[in-house]
Amino acid sequence: MNSNTTAILNTPGYYYAIAYILSCLIIIFTNKRRRKGWRGILIHAGIFTALVFFMGLTDGIRKWLFIPSMCVIIGLILADLYIGCEFTVLQACYYCVKAFINGEFAASLCWQIYYHFYGKATYENSSMWKWTEMLLVYGVIYICLYLIEKSLHKDMEELQITGRELLVVAVISGAVFAVSNLSYLDRNGLFSGGMASDIFIIRTLVDLSGLAVLYAYHIQVKEVQMRFEKDTLQNIMDMQYRNYKLSQESIDLVNQKYHDLKHQIAIFKSEISTEKTSEYLEQMEREIKVFEAQNKTGNKVLDAVLMSKSVYCQKHGIEMKIMVDGGLLDFMDVVDVSALFGNMLDNAIESAEKQKEEKRLVGLYISREKQFLRIRTENYCAEKINFKNGMPITTKKDKRFHGYGMKSMQKTVEKYGGSVVASQREYWFELKILIPLNGSKINGI
Amino acid sequence: MIRIATVEDNEHDREILKKCLLRYEKENKYKFVIKEFQDGEDIITNYTAEYDLIIMDIEMMFLNGMKTAEKIRQLDTDVVIIFITNAPQYAIQGYKVNALDYMLKPVAYFSFSETMNRAFRKIKTKEKEYITIAVKGGKRKLDVSHICYVEVQDHLLIYHTTEGEFATKGTIRDVDGQLDPGHFFRCNRCYLVNLEYVEKYQGSDITVNGDIIQVSRSRRKPFLDVLNEYMNEVAK
Numbered sequence: 085m086n087s088n089t090t091a092i093l094n095t096p097g098y099y100y101a102i103a104y105i106l107s108c109l110i111i112i113f114t115n116k117r118r119r120k121g122w123r124g125i126l127i128h129a130g131i132f133t134a135l136v137f138f139m140g141l142t143d144g145i146r147k148w149l150f151i152p153s154m155c156v157i158i159g160l161i162l163a164d165l166y167i168g169c170e171f172t173v174l175q176a177c178y179y180c181v182k183a184f185i186n187g188e189f190a191a192s193l194c195w196q197i198y199y200h201f202y203g204k205a206t207y208e209n210s211s212m213w214k215w216t217e218m219l220l221v222y223g224v225i226y227i228c229l230y231l232i233e234k235s236l237h238k239d240m241e242e243l244q245i246t247g248r249e250l251l252v253v254a255v256i257s258g259a260v261f262a263v264s265n266l267s268y269l270d271r272n273g274l275f276s277g278g279m280a281s282d283i284f285i286i287r288t289l290v291d292l293s294g295l296a297v298l299y300a301y302h303i304q305v306k307e308v309q310m311r312f313e314k315d316t317l318q319n320i321m322d323m324q325y326r327n328y329k330l331s332q333e334s335i336d337l338v339n340q341k342y343h344d345l346k347h348q349i350a351i352f353k354s355e356i357s358t359e360k361t362s363e364y365l366e367q368m369e370r371e372i373k374v375f376e377a378q379n380k381t382g383n384k385v386l387d388a389v390l391m392s393k394s395v396y397c398q399k400h401g402i403e404m405k406i407m408v409d410g411g412l413l414d415f416m417d418v419v420d421v422s423a424l425f426g427n428m429l430d431n432a433i434e435s436a437e438k439q440k441e442e443k444r445l446v447g448l449y450i451s452r453e454k455q456f457l458r459i460r461t462e463n464y465c466a467e468k469i470n471f472k473n474g475m476p477i478t479t480k481k482d483k484r485f486h487g488y489g490m491k492s493m494q495k496t497v498e499k500y501g502g503s504v505v506a507s508q509r510e511y512w513f514e515l516k517i518l519i520p521l522n523g524s525k526i527n528g529i
Numbered sequence: 530m531i532r533i534a535t536v537e538d539n540e541h542d543r544e545i546l547k548k549c550l551l552r553y554e555k556e557n558k559y560k561f562v563i564k565e566f567q568d569g570e571d572i573i574t575n576y577t578a579e580y581d582l583i584i585m586d587i588e589m590m591f592l593n594g595m596k597t598a599e600k601i602r603q604l605d606t607d608v609v610i611i612f613i614t615n616a617p618q619y620a621i622q623g624y625k626v627n628a629l630d631y632m633l634k635p636v637a638y639f640s641f642s643e644t645m646n647r648a649f650r651k652i653k654t655k656e657k658e659y660i661t662i663a664v665k666g667g668k669r670k671l672d673v674s675h676i677c678y679v680e681v682q683d684h685l686l687i688y689h690t691t692e693g694e695f696a697t698k699g700t701i702r703d704v705d706g707q708l709d710p711g712h713f714f715r716c717n718r719c720y721l722v723n724l725e726y727v728e729k730y731q732g733s734d735i736t737v738n739g740d741i742i743q744v745s746r747s748r749r750k751p752f753l754d755v756l757n758e759y760m761n762e763v764a765k
Contacts, residue, residue, distance in 0.1 A: 129723070152739070156653075218533035380618065380621070383622055394678075403633060403640060404617070405620075405631060405633070406617060406620075406621050406629065407620060407621060407622075407623045407624055407628070407630065407631065408621060408624070409622075409624045409625075431544060442637060442639045442640070443639060445640060445643065449624075450624070451624040452624075453760055454727070454729065455728055455729035455731075455736075456729075456756075456760070458760055458761070460761060464643065472752070484554065499554065502753065503750070503754045503756070503757045504757075505754055505757045505758055505761075512643075514761070515755070516757050516758070516761045518687045518753060518756060518757035519728070520730035520731065520753075522729065522730070522731040
């Protein structure tokens with residue numbers, strides 16, 4: 085093999101560098117960015133310059149330095165994605181692997197096309213063609229990839245990545261990278277091509293299939309997670325509704341007993357006439373009268389929800405304040421009322437429970453302000469709560485199973501065209517809901 | 530100086546309440562003037578709207594707390610009312626008289642002080658803010674709280690206030706920076722709305738002091754979120 089073939093076999097480092105950068109940019113533009121504006125641009129520019137510089141420096145290294153230099157390159161991509169997007173470390177790793185394979189494929193295809201058309205004859209003086217071709221090929225590939233990435237984000241904001249998902253994509257891409265580069269290490273190997281064109285075809289096709297597998301895997305993971313989310317939200321709704329039903333049943337039972345008791349007291353009073361007993365009976369009457377007024381908010385569903393929660397609060401030494409105009413909730417479905425207030429109060433109570441005895445304070449307020457319905461829960465919370473997009477980040481470790489209470493509330497409020505805002509101020513955590521009241525039930529937002 | 534009225538028929542409870550108030554005053558370095566009443570009737574006879582805060586028992590002999598508060602509201606819409614009650618169910622309907630909150634008996638100091646903290650956020654008198662605009666033949670000082678919304682037409686800014694309309698030259702950017710973003714919201718390219726005067730929100734339209742203004746599609750969610758925050762911030 086002459087020197088010309090060897091030279092052309094080696095795809096120039098800047099091909100890869102540009103491809104990696106474009107891959108990173110696509111991921112950065114389709115995900116939530118950590119910071120916008122000049123600072124962000126400067127950081128990316130810095131990392132990209134380092135990448136180009138480093139790849140120029142290590143261009144053509146094929147010996148024992150090859151693996152370490154690849155590690156540095158991947159490290160730079162990873163750093164860029166982690167700094168650029170609001171990713172967890174695992175998410176950044178996951179997207180880094182994807183960006184890497186995308187870049188591999190693009191660079192490989194681009195160089196192959198260049199080799200096929202212009203490489204053979206006029207290798208020396210075709211730099212203009214080279215750049216035009218690169219612009220064209222990268223343009224097409226990355227516009228396609230951008231559209232794919234964009235469509236993947238449609239129904240779901242972000243994918244939860246655990247070690248399992250990361251391991252799978254790491255293994256796939258590791259294999260793809262190894263096979264695609266096998267010919268470079270040993271021309272006579274089992275999966276190696278001897279001719280330059282063979283090598284290119286193998287490399288491009290292996291990269292392409294790797295890319296396809298990664299996207300297929302991504303779609304699968306997304307679908308599983310979407311179904312999981314849907315089921316979980318449905319379960320939450322069902323559970324709160326069941327709680328409400330249960331509470332309602334016991335209220336009905338107590339109500340019946342209460343009426344019986346009232347009756348009996350009346351009968352006793354008319355029959356027994358000693359002063360002491362009648363006094364006693366009157367006291368009893370007064371005492372059970374308290375029950376009559378218990379949690380009469382004007383909305384039966386809310387009453388039932390409040391009943392079970394206030395019993396729980398009493399048992400756990402939590403002081404619950406309620407100042408609500410339940411009549412305002414008439415336009416909402418039974419299921420929605422039970423789920424929304426069940427979730428709101430559960431959250432508040434759960435947080436309050438962790439506080440010291442006298443600081444277990446919870447409040448629920450519902451009122452009307454002009455043509456708006458205002459709902460607010462608050463609870464004392466000595467710990468600092470972290471927020472993301474205006475919503476508290478779950479304090480529970482496994483993200484996959486928690487934080488759904490909040491999501492469920494958001495969904496319910498969205499249905500009525502309202503807004504949910506959470507905040508913490510002076511140790512008080514507040515969850516505030518505002519729903520426009522306008523006769524028609526569903527408000528298009 | 531903060532003027533507080535307490536209305537409580539039980540002497541023992543009145544003592545506890547007073548102790549809490551004095552401790553709170555000391556800890557927070559306020560200056561309280563406390564006037565004690567023994568029944569709802571006492572406070573509404575010759576009621577003068579002189580108090581910043583009324584702390585009132587609900588169950589009282591002659592005139593109960595709810596009824597008293599109703600009467601007070603007819604004369605004084607601004608005063609902050611906090612109820613005290615043995616049983617929370619009596620206070621559930623406190624919203625009817627626009628009560629801020631209530632406390633449960635026996636009053637514990639921690640809970641008391643937290644409730645008071647919230648009350649004081651509302652009591653702290655807002656300083657009046659003014660902006661000066663150039664109008665025909667001179668300048669005019671506008672009370673910011675009287676501005677319902679600002680409209681831009683070509684190079685003209687129209688301030689719609691409760692006292693009438695005033696036009697001046699300028700761009701919406703000029704006012705946007707001048708007025709508090711927690712208080713005013715840009716609904717679309719041409720309108721800057723005082724959230725205080727938003728009455729209704731339907732479909733894509735809001736009603737501001739009787740006038741209908743459209744909220745552009747991309748600003749609907751932010752608008753509702755800001756309004757949500759605002760209402761919790763200022764409303765009683």
